[in-house]
Amino acid sequence: MSSSDLNGSSGKKHKGGKVGFFRWFWRNRRIQVIFFLLVISIPAFMIIYGIVLPTRNYKPSSATGMGNQEPAHNGSVSLTTEQEAQVKKIIQLENEKAYQAARLSLSTKDSVYFVLSIPDSAIILEIKGVPVRVNKLLGLEISNRFALISHENLLPWISEPFLLESDLATIPKSPIVVKQAPKDTIEAQKSSAVPAIPDSTDVYYTLYFDRNLVIEVEQANPQGKGNIEKVAEYLDFKKKEVNRSVIQTLKNPQQSNQPLRIRLVLSDADAKAIFRAIPANSHLILRL
Numbered sequence: 001m002s003s004s005d006l007n008g009s010s011g012k013k014h015k016g017g018k019v020g021f022f023r024w025f026w027r028n029r030r031i032q033v034i035f036f037l038l039v040i041s042i043p044a045f046m047i048i049y050g051i052v053l054p055t056r057n058y059k060p061s062s063a064t065g066m067g068n069q070e071p072a073h074n075g076s077v078s079l080t081t082e083q084e085a086q087v088k089k090i091i092q093l094e095n096e097k098a099y100q101a102a103r104l105s106l107s108t109k110d111s112v113y114f115v116l117s118i119p120d121s122a123i124i125l126e127i128k129g130v131p132v133r134v135n136k137l138l139g140l141e142i143s144n145r146f147a148l149i150s151h152e153n154l155l156p157w158i159s160e161p162f163l164l165e166s167d168l169a170t171i172p173k174s175p176i177v178v179k180q181a182p183k184d185t186i187e188a189q190k191s192s193a194v195p196a197i198p199d200s201t202d203v204y205y206t207l208y209f210d211r212n213l214v215i216e217v218e219q220a221n222p223q224g225k226g227n228i229e230k231v232a233e234y235l236d237f238k239k240k241e242v243n244r245s246v247i248q249t250l251k252n253p254q255q256s257n258q259p260l261r262i263r264l265v266l267s268d269a270d271a272k273a274i275f276r277a278i279p280a281n282s283h284l285i286l287r288l
Helices: 003-027 029-056 081-106 151-158 185-192 228-251 268-277
Strands: 113-117 122-127 130-136 139-142 162-169 204-209 213-219 260-266 283-287
Touching (some): 081 283, 122 268, 204 228, 213 268, 213 283
Parallel strands (some): 113 283
Antiparallel strands (some): 113 122, 139 260, 162 204, 162 283, 204 213
């Protein structure tokens, strides 16, 4: 028997083995049920173990002096429709009280701070409690972790302003225009009349605050112009950041430094104006 005959017979056996396995699989109902249960249960286990359970038990880092507060109760009770409405009203009033208290604490400072108002879908620049610029949000996406945190744990977290610790952006904080020194007054007059070319780079930036709050801002309808490499570098970094966060959560579901993210979409002009108006070590008030 030639080598080609041997190879042909082995190929037929291999193919026949595959066909035989699938025939056996489709005829065995019990094996099918076990297989599909495994396919469904493994992703469900990862979601529950890595996301739902850690977030349900998660207590965001509260402001100074509030870390020892405990919720009034950990159980669940059944409420009537009227009682649910009253509870929602109480939560709204407590959130409003926390918001006004945070504004009052910044009213004595001379620096610009900003307010992210979720109910109004707006981001507001303020000085000493006086709004100086109101920007309507074109898009808003809040992390699901907010909905899973109890009001008793969330209220101390928003009761004081958040401190800006660092940022990451595709545009410079202060735009720099490089000009050639004129030779004489005539050339200087000509050059001063020429407007600077606006930066067309798509606006993306992330603001990292204390107590694990992360605000991600992007412009609506990015054009893909300007410094494309800078945008690609930013998006790649953010993708790796999310992957690291998921891996860390799976390794340690009870970690206390899980980021709480809010994603905002603004117009090109508003996104640039807010980023360049915010000073270093600025503050944010979160209104829920």
